[in-house]
Each structure stands twice: as C-alpha cells, then as structure tokens.
Amino acid sequence: MLLNHLKLAFRNLTKGKGYAAINLLGLSIGIICCLMLFQYVAREKSYDTFHEKADRLVRLRMDVYEKGRLAQLSATTYPAVGRALKKEFPEVEDYCRLLAAPVLLSNPDRNVKTMETKGYYADASFLNMFTLPFEQGDPRTALDGPNKMILSEDMARKYFGNEDPIGRRLTISGQPTYYPIWKHGQTESFEVTGVFRNYPTNSHLSISYLVSYQTAVDLIRKGGGKDLAETSWGWYDQYTYLQLRPGANPARLQSQLPAFADRHINSSAGNKLQELRNEFYLIPLIDIHLYSHDVEEAEANGDSKTVYFLFLVAILIIVIAWVNYTNLATARSLERSREVGVRKVLGASRGDLIRQFLFESLLMNTLALVLAIALSYGLAPLFNRLTGEQLPTGLHLAGRWLAGFLALFFAGAFLSGLYPAFVLSGYQPVSVLKGLFKNSTKGIWLRKGLIIGQFTASILLIGGTIIVYQQVSYMRNQQLGFNIHQTLVLDGAGSFGDSTYRTVYQSFRNDLLQAGGVKNVTASSEVIGKEILFGANTRRAGVQNESYLMYYLGVDYDFIPAFGLRQLAGRNFSTSFPHDKKAAILNETAVRTLGYASPEEALHQYTRGFVDSLEIIGVVSDYHHQGLQKAIGPQVFILRPDVRDYYSLKLETGDIRGTVDAVKNIWARHFPADPFNYFFLDDFFDRQYKADQEFGKVFGLFALLAIGIACFGLLGLSAYNVVQRTKEIGIRKVLGATVKQLLYILSRDFVTLVLVALVIAAPLTWWLMDNWLRDFAYRIHIAWWVFAVAGALAVLIAILTVVFQSWRTANANPVKNLRTE
Structure with missing residues (x-):
C-alpha cells in the first residue's frame, strides 16, 4: 500500500510540474526561514545554560531610589554583600565576586605585549560555582592566593606558544580606572596557575583570563585603601553571584532582601541621606542575557523582545507557506476531481483517498525540508552577517528546540494536507463525472480566510520593517549636541x-x-x-x-x-x-x-x-x-x-x-x-545601533520572503478562480467586455481580501511595534502613513500577482473557451 501511495504521489508531482515547483519553492523558503530563525532564537535562549549549576546561580542587581523615584538599575553591587548574604541566609550556599581587570599583559621572553580587557579579578569560589573545564592546573587552588592567574587556551598559546605555561610568570601593568587598584606605571609579576578551555561565546561574560580576587585586595591595601575590596558598602563595581542550595526558594530569599538592605545600607549610621535607598534583586543566571540591561553590564546583552519578535516571524512564515500549499492544492481540485471520481467508481474508499492525499502532503513537505537543509549551507553565511551570530548550518538544533521544530514541521505537514484531503475525497463520483462539480463554491470562505491571514501577516511584517528603519534612522540622524566627526x-x-x-x-x-x-x-x-x-x-x-x-x-x-x-x-x-x-x-x-x-x-x-x-x-x-x-x-x-x-x-x-x-x-x-x-x-x-540595524535587516528580509510566499497562495486561489470563471469570461468577451474590464472583475475580490487584511493588520502592527519602541528613551511616533504604505504595497503586489495569472485567460479566444465548455 505504501509503495502504491508513493507511485501515485510521484506521478501527480510529475503531471503538474508547474504547481509542484511553486509548492516546493514556497515550502522550502518557509522551512528554511523558520529553521534559521529557530537556530537564532535557540542560540539566544541558550546563553549560560552550559553551566552545570545554572539553575541554582543568580546575580544580584542593585536598584537605587531617590525620593522614591527609581534612579538607576545596576548590574554591580558592593564587595561586602555576598559574604553578608551567605552568613545571614541559609538559602545561599556560596558566592563569588567578579571585578573587571583591564591589564597590559606581557611576556618579555617572547616579546609579546597586549592590552587585555576580557578578564576579571575573581574569587576562588568562581571555579566551583561556574563550569570552566581545565586543561592544565588544579581548579581547587588556581585562584587561591594573590598574584595568580589562569588563561584560556588561546591566551596561553598567544603568550607562551607551544611551551607549558604552568608555573611561568607574566608581567602585568594594571590600568588605573574608576576604581583605585593600580597606580600608573605600576607593574607586578603574576604566576600562571591554570589553563582552561576557551570560554563559550553564548555567555553574558566574555572571559579570556581570570586573576585571583585576593590580588585586587592586596593591591588596594598597598595603595592605602585598606580592606575596601572586602568590606566596602559604598564602592559598587563588583558583579556578585550567588549559588543557592538545592531546593532553595528564590522567591522566599527575595522577599527578605529589602530588610537586608535596610539593615546594612539604608538605615546604617553612615547613610544619613534618608531620601536615598538601595534594594537588591535576584536575576537568574540564564535570564541575564535577554532580560538584564542595567548600568555596568559586563557585555552588550540581547533583547528578549527582539527574540520573541523573530520567533513569531518564524511561525508566521512557515504557516504562510503551509496556507499557500493548501490553497494551491485546492486550486488543483478541478483537475483532480475526475481522478477521485474514477477511483471511487473502481472501489477506492474515502479513507484510502485521505491517506493518499496526506501522504502526498508529507512527501512534498519532506522534499521541501531536504531542499531547505541543502540551501541552508549556502545561505547561512548571509544570515550570520545579518544577525552578527555564528549559527550552525543544516538541521542543527539542540535538544528541545530540534524536537519543537520537528513537531511543528510534522504537524504543519499533516494539517496543511488535511483540508485538501477531506475536500477532494468527499467528491461524489456521479456529480464529478457529470461535470456538476465545476460550479461548486464549497470551501471558498475558508480559502479567502487563509488569504486574509497570509496578507495580515505580510502587512504586519512590512509595517514593522518600516517602523524599525524609521527608528534607527531617527537615532542616527538626531543632533547629538557635540561634534563627532573626524x-x-x-x-x-x-x-x-x-x-x-x-x-x-x-x-x-x-x-x-x-x-x-x-x-x-x-x-x-x-x-x-x-x-x-x-x-x-x-x-x-x-x-x-x-x-x-x-x-x-x-x-x-x-x-x-x-x-x-x-x-x-x-x-x-x-x-x-x-x-x-x-x-x-x-x-x-x-x-x-x-x-x-x-x-x-x-x-x-x-x-x-x-x-x-x-x-x-x-x-x-x-x-x-x-x-x-x-x-x-x-x-x-x-x-x-x-x-x-x-x-x-x-x-x-x-x-x-x-x-x-x-x-x-x-x-x-x-x-x-x-x-x-x-x-x-x-x-x-x-x-x-548595530543590534537595532541588524534587527531591521532581518525583519525586512523575512517580510519580503513572507509576502513572496503569500503571493504563491494568491496565485493558487486566482488560478482556481480563473478556471471556475472561464465560461463567464468567454461570455463577457462575446458581449463586448474589454481586457481591462475583465482584469478588474477578476482582481477586485482579491483586492478586497487584502484591504480586509489591512484593517486587521494595522492595529495589530501598531500594538506590537509601540511595545517594541517603549524601550527607547527617544523614539518616533508611529504615523498613519506607515500602514497606508504597507497596505498599498500589499495591494499592488496582489494586483500584479492576479493580473499575471489572469492576463492569458482574459486575452484568450472566447470561442475556444466556450467550445471547451
């Protein structure tokens, strides 16, 4: 039976090469867009998940209030906070601090000297809390004590070549910055105590080296700063991470932090400014990249709204592709109706026909998936340049993302073939063979609804692209208040x-x-x-x-x-x-x-x-x-x-x-x-503005692809409409209708559908994009003409698509059409 379904499916594919090519192209584009966007979203959501204890690690955020008004959200806190939290709350199993460590690093033996900025002074507990696989050295003691440092594999190779770096020393000239650690011209000699694997790039931290935190403590003491790096409740440049005990309730700990802040800061003898308050909040480690955009972030983080927007775009595009397939399959219903009638006369049951049409849908989608995977190898570099990420090629998705994509793919392949299967298998053989089916309007409202849905999504993407471009242009062209050029x-x-x-x-x-x-x-x-x-x-x-x-x-x-x-x-x-x-x-x-x-x-x-x-x-x-x-x-x-x-x-x-x-x-x-x-x-x-520019480019590219796929669906429905109205067109021509009038008659229904889509898409686009714009301190106001332009483009594209399909029929000899009838 399976072999028979396969033979029939390939026979139908080769019989309608034009429809098959359009279907295959539309589905392939939809699948490859969805696949690439899934890879991007999966990458953004994967940040810091590689740490074995990621679900138990949090970072402290410090909020500063002035007269009850939130003045600042800071990613850094005071040096003394971590120790106090561990001492006072049983939920806190351990803590560590990171302090940025820009250094001028040199190995005189190899004549290598470079200004390095991707490193931190780190407590020894960092190596127990975070996953940092060692290639050489002992992680238990590598950061225990002053003047010790560990290097990534690339850093070790850079400063020592193929030599063993363990126990060797590097000369460091620290860079005096906003915190008092180094003096200008001061140099120190540090021992290399470990080499770790290159730190993964999907982290909110970028780490090429770590220096023991005790080093910073001792350097400040030498400079007369006493125990500033250990006991200060006023200097806040340290990132503070907490490791919670298994089973600890973060919400319960969070509820106790206001009282903790009052005890140590807000009500302390040294804090006489009662109008100033500090509060602490726990940020889960895996949420930092997408949800934290505070002062002194270690790196430029991503944006959760952008990720969710692109995830929505991925779903929209592949759904548009499946709707396109459904409409094209329905458009061929006249051509295949006689096939169904003959097979039913010969004894085929409706269940056999449904299985056959569902198998054809699965086969077409599978072929499109294979083509999409093949195309991804060539298109991935372009997509990587647009997003600034290094995403994998082919069907490379981790864990639940791969399962989610495959589940979506098979569900879509099944559902997109389900409606045509039930419609085609439901034809009555007597009506089909007598030609009575040709005047049927069965399912026309569903098909029109699908077209409206397609163009609603397309207009949303077009309008969104225009708004993103406007916002980026607005920011780049504003007067900055100073002379930036040359x-x-x-x-x-x-x-x-x-x-x-x-x-x-x-x-x-x-x-x-x-x-x-x-x-x-x-x-x-x-x-x-x-x-x-x-x-x-x-x-x-x-x-x-x-x-x-x-x-x-x-x-x-x-x-x-x-x-x-x-x-x-x-x-x-x-x-x-x-x-x-x-x-x-x-x-x-x-x-x-x-x-x-x-x-x-x-x-x-x-x-x-x-x-x-x-x-x-x-x-x-x-x-x-x-x-x-x-x-x-x-x-x-x-x-x-x-x-x-x-x-x-x-x-x-x-x-x-x-x-x-x-x-x-x-x-x-x-x-x-x-x-x-x-x-x-x-x-x-x-x-x-780079991230916003890249978002605009990606948004624009996929908006273009989405409306292209939508045009395939419109092409299918217009083809169905033309076939249904061939006799009417012939009669109108005989009665004197011009080609221009016929094209108007054939296209007006579709233009109406696009206008309905515009009415639905306009408020939806405004709501989504206004929500996106709220993150900008200086922003544009969404103008009415954005929706007019998006709608006009959609209408123009729809007209051109329908005219392309209808031109030949409108110019055909009416005598030939009527004789065929």
Missing part, C-alpha cells in the same frame, strides 16, 4: 608614572599639533559613546537630606571646546584659574536635578559628592553621551589635567590614512612601552 580616539598610555607623565604627554601633544592634520588633542576618563561608570551621590552644599546619583567625567582643559559643547553659562576650565581642580561644570540635566531654576542661578554654588566640595563654574548644554536608546543623565565634568584613559584627536579633512600613520610614529617615540590602539569616534558611536 575624531580619532587613542587608548591612553599607562606605562609612565604620575611624576613624569605630564612632561611626556605635553611633548606628545605638541608634536601632534605641529605634525599637521591634527587640529586639537584632548584627554578624558571616558570616551563619548561609552558608558560613564564613575557615579557618585551628589547634593547641593548645605542641603543635608537630598542626594542624587550623578556621573562624573574627568577631562582636561580642551575637552569642552574640542567637542563643541555649547556653554550656556559661566566658563570652561582654564589654566588661569589654579583653583579649577576644585571646580565643576554641569550639564543642563544636572542643574535641573539639583533644583536650580536656571544655569545662571547655579553659577558659583557648591556641590558635595565624591570629593568634599566643588564650585560650579559653568553649565553646558545636554548632549547624548550614549545612543538615543538611553535618556540623558545628570553629568558633572571635573578637571583632571593628567587624565589619560582616552585621547581624542580632532583631525583635518584630507589624508586620514597618512595622518593615522603619522600619529602612530609620534606615539612610538613618546610611548614605546604602550600598544597603539585607535578607533574613529563616529564608527564607535554607531556601534550602539
């Missing part, structure tokens, strides 16, 4: 001690300005486009109970004029005023936050923050230090003439390549011990 940024030099640095830097700066091609040079603690990590609670002098979280940017004398920040009141920092080291310049938002009515009112007032007292000597206009996804925050500029984290060079237009080469040569003369790393500020700033 700016070359260099990573700062850290090899010189503070006593000699100023002389070397001034010589370096003068040589740059005299070499030509460089208009201005300025230094800062952070570069525009990068999150300012140095925040401090700040208040007006004399006001005791009001404090606000503000972000501090250390700059030299040239920063504000070099970037063209508009001075609203007061003046810039100047060498003519020796006391400017105790002065501050605020942005507009900081002035409003502190309660001043105008920039002029704030001048010569004093603030108290992380330093004792700062006089406000100027106010500058707000500017977007980061992308427009984030609101402008209160910002304080403080004078740091020796700041050296980043150098920003304003270039003349012209020979940019030659200027960069000249800058590199000057750098080598003045800072030979420091690597020359550079980037252009406009490119760096635009990277903040």
Whole structure:
C-alpha cells in the first residue's frame, strides 16, 4: 500500500510540474526561514545554560531610589554583600565576586605585549560555582592566593606558544580606572596557575583570563585603601553571584532582601541621606542575557523582545507557506476531481483517498525540508552577517528546540494536507463525472480566510520593517549636541608614572599639533559613546537630606571646546584659574536635578559628592553621551589635567590614512612601552545601533520572503478562480467586455481580501511595534502613513500577482473557451 501511495504521489508531482515547483519553492523558503530563525532564537535562549549549576546561580542587581523615584538599575553591587548574604541566609550556599581587570599583559621572553580587557579579578569560589573545564592546573587552588592567574587556551598559546605555561610568570601593568587598584606605571609579576578551555561565546561574560580576587585586595591595601575590596558598602563595581542550595526558594530569599538592605545600607549610621535607598534583586543566571540591561553590564546583552519578535516571524512564515500549499492544492481540485471520481467508481474508499492525499502532503513537505537543509549551507553565511551570530548550518538544533521544530514541521505537514484531503475525497463520483462539480463554491470562505491571514501577516511584517528603519534612522540622524566627526580616539598610555607623565604627554601633544592634520588633542576618563561608570551621590552644599546619583567625567582643559559643547553659562576650565581642580561644570540635566531654576542661578554654588566640595563654574548644554536608546543623565565634568584613559584627536579633512600613520610614529617615540590602539569616534558611536540595524535587516528580509510566499497562495486561489470563471469570461468577451474590464472583475475580490487584511493588520502592527519602541528613551511616533504604505504595497503586489495569472485567460479566444465548455 505504501509503495502504491508513493507511485501515485510521484506521478501527480510529475503531471503538474508547474504547481509542484511553486509548492516546493514556497515550502522550502518557509522551512528554511523558520529553521534559521529557530537556530537564532535557540542560540539566544541558550546563553549560560552550559553551566552545570545554572539553575541554582543568580546575580544580584542593585536598584537605587531617590525620593522614591527609581534612579538607576545596576548590574554591580558592593564587595561586602555576598559574604553578608551567605552568613545571614541559609538559602545561599556560596558566592563569588567578579571585578573587571583591564591589564597590559606581557611576556618579555617572547616579546609579546597586549592590552587585555576580557578578564576579571575573581574569587576562588568562581571555579566551583561556574563550569570552566581545565586543561592544565588544579581548579581547587588556581585562584587561591594573590598574584595568580589562569588563561584560556588561546591566551596561553598567544603568550607562551607551544611551551607549558604552568608555573611561568607574566608581567602585568594594571590600568588605573574608576576604581583605585593600580597606580600608573605600576607593574607586578603574576604566576600562571591554570589553563582552561576557551570560554563559550553564548555567555553574558566574555572571559579570556581570570586573576585571583585576593590580588585586587592586596593591591588596594598597598595603595592605602585598606580592606575596601572586602568590606566596602559604598564602592559598587563588583558583579556578585550567588549559588543557592538545592531546593532553595528564590522567591522566599527575595522577599527578605529589602530588610537586608535596610539593615546594612539604608538605615546604617553612615547613610544619613534618608531620601536615598538601595534594594537588591535576584536575576537568574540564564535570564541575564535577554532580560538584564542595567548600568555596568559586563557585555552588550540581547533583547528578549527582539527574540520573541523573530520567533513569531518564524511561525508566521512557515504557516504562510503551509496556507499557500493548501490553497494551491485546492486550486488543483478541478483537475483532480475526475481522478477521485474514477477511483471511487473502481472501489477506492474515502479513507484510502485521505491517506493518499496526506501522504502526498508529507512527501512534498519532506522534499521541501531536504531542499531547505541543502540551501541552508549556502545561505547561512548571509544570515550570520545579518544577525552578527555564528549559527550552525543544516538541521542543527539542540535538544528541545530540534524536537519543537520537528513537531511543528510534522504537524504543519499533516494539517496543511488535511483540508485538501477531506475536500477532494468527499467528491461524489456521479456529480464529478457529470461535470456538476465545476460550479461548486464549497470551501471558498475558508480559502479567502487563509488569504486574509497570509496578507495580515505580510502587512504586519512590512509595517514593522518600516517602523524599525524609521527608528534607527531617527537615532542616527538626531543632533547629538557635540561634534563627532573626524575624531580619532587613542587608548591612553599607562606605562609612565604620575611624576613624569605630564612632561611626556605635553611633548606628545605638541608634536601632534605641529605634525599637521591634527587640529586639537584632548584627554578624558571616558570616551563619548561609552558608558560613564564613575557615579557618585551628589547634593547641593548645605542641603543635608537630598542626594542624587550623578556621573562624573574627568577631562582636561580642551575637552569642552574640542567637542563643541555649547556653554550656556559661566566658563570652561582654564589654566588661569589654579583653583579649577576644585571646580565643576554641569550639564543642563544636572542643574535641573539639583533644583536650580536656571544655569545662571547655579553659577558659583557648591556641590558635595565624591570629593568634599566643588564650585560650579559653568553649565553646558545636554548632549547624548550614549545612543538615543538611553535618556540623558545628570553629568558633572571635573578637571583632571593628567587624565589619560582616552585621547581624542580632532583631525583635518584630507589624508586620514597618512595622518593615522603619522600619529602612530609620534606615539612610538613618546610611548614605546604602550600598544597603539585607535578607533574613529563616529564608527564607535554607531556601534550602539548595530543590534537595532541588524534587527531591521532581518525583519525586512523575512517580510519580503513572507509576502513572496503569500503571493504563491494568491496565485493558487486566482488560478482556481480563473478556471471556475472561464465560461463567464468567454461570455463577457462575446458581449463586448474589454481586457481591462475583465482584469478588474477578476482582481477586485482579491483586492478586497487584502484591504480586509489591512484593517486587521494595522492595529495589530501598531500594538506590537509601540511595545517594541517603549524601550527607547527617544523614539518616533508611529504615523498613519506607515500602514497606508504597507497596505498599498500589499495591494499592488496582489494586483500584479492576479493580473499575471489572469492576463492569458482574459486575452484568450472566447470561442475556444466556450467550445471547451
């Protein structure tokens, strides 16, 4: 019986080659789109699931409230929090802290020196809590004690080649940043105690090396910071992870954290600012990548809304493909009705016919799946470039995702063939063989409903693509409030001690300005486009109970004029005023936050923050230090003439390549011990929009494919309609109807269906995209014309599809059509 079904299925495929090709192409496109999007979604959902204890690991989030208003969500917390939680709550089995460890790492024996940033100071407990397979060394002791570090396989190969790195030493020059660990020019020798497998990329952490946390503790002690890295409840730059005991109830622990915060922070003797509150929240490890977008995130995380949008697109596209198959199968019902009638006369039961048609559906879908898998090998690189991910090719899905895809595939293959099977098998042989079936309208409303569903999905995707493109264009083309163009940024030099640095830097700066091609040079603690990590609670002098979280940017004398920040009141920092080291310049938002009515009112007032007292000597206009996804925050500029984290060079237009080469040569003369790393500020700033741009490209591509597949379904229904109305067309032509009139008659019903789809799709698109736009601090407002354009495109495509199908029939000889009847 199975062999007979197979023979009949292939016979029907070869008999209707055109329909078979359209079916195969539509299903293949739908399946490959669904498969690739499933792979993308599965990849995004897989982050951090490779840890054996992932279901018991959480990270602490710290929320800062000012006068009951949420001011900040921070991914980092205080060094003392983890230990206190383990001591006070039996649910907490262990804890570990991670502190970013940017270092200038070198092996003089191999003449290798590189600035490394993908590493952390880590408690020894990290190796017990997280899955980090060792290739060499003992994970029980590798991070136990000061001046120890472990390397990834690639890092070990980079610094030691094929030599055994265990027990060898590397020289480290730490980079002084916003936390006081290293001094400029300070170097240490670290022992390599372990080598681990390259850390998986599907993690919210990117780790190439780890340094023992005790190292940071000792370095701070040497610098006079005592036990700041162990006992502080004020310095919050550590990521704190908790390992819960088996069976522990996270909700119960969460309910006790407000009282914990009150005991240690909010009601402590040192916290006299009653308007300021801290709260802690538990974030499951596997949720961090998609659901956490807080201050000081370790890496740029994904977006759960984007993932769910693309998952929805995957389902929509493959459903459109199956609807297309159903409509095409129905369109062939006239052609196959005589086959059904003859087979029934010869004794075939309805069950036999249903099994035959379902088998044909499964065969067609299986062939399409095989073709889709084959095509994925060629299309995967393109999709990877669009998404920025390295996704597998073929049918590579892990565990439940593969099971889910296969379940969806077989369910779709069965259901898409079920309706045609029941319709075709239900024909009465007498009616079919007498030709009475040709005037049947059975199932026409279902077919029209399927077309409406297809175009509803297509219009939704078209409208969504337009809105995403508008939002990205809006962000990229907004006035940022500063001059971003022709700016070359260099990573700062850290090899010189503070006593000699100023002389070397001034010589370096003068040589740059005299070499030509460089208009201005300025230094800062952070570069525009990068999150300012140095925040401090700040208040007006004399006001005791009001404090606000503000972000501090250390700059030299040239920063504000070099970037063209508009001075609203007061003046810039100047060498003519020796006391400017105790002065501050605020942005507009900081002035409003502190309660001043105008920039002029704030001048010569004093603030108290992380330093004792700062006089406000100027106010500058707000500017977007980061992308427009984030609101402008209160910002304080403080004078740091020796700041050296980043150098920003304003270039003349012209020979940019030659200027960069000249800058590199000057750098080598003045800072030979420091690597020359550079980037252009406009490119760096635009990277903040990369994820949204990629989302727009993916959305647009699949919207195009979805409407293409929908056109196949429309082609099938219009073919069915033309065949049904062949006699009517012939009569109308005999009575004088023109081709133009006939095309209008044949297409108006389908245009009506698309318009109905537009009415359904418009509010649905608005709701979905408005929900997506809520994550942006600065956003567009969805205009009515978006839906008009999406609907017009859908109507135009529908008309062209129907006209393509109907043109030949409308131009045919009516005598021939009527004789055929």
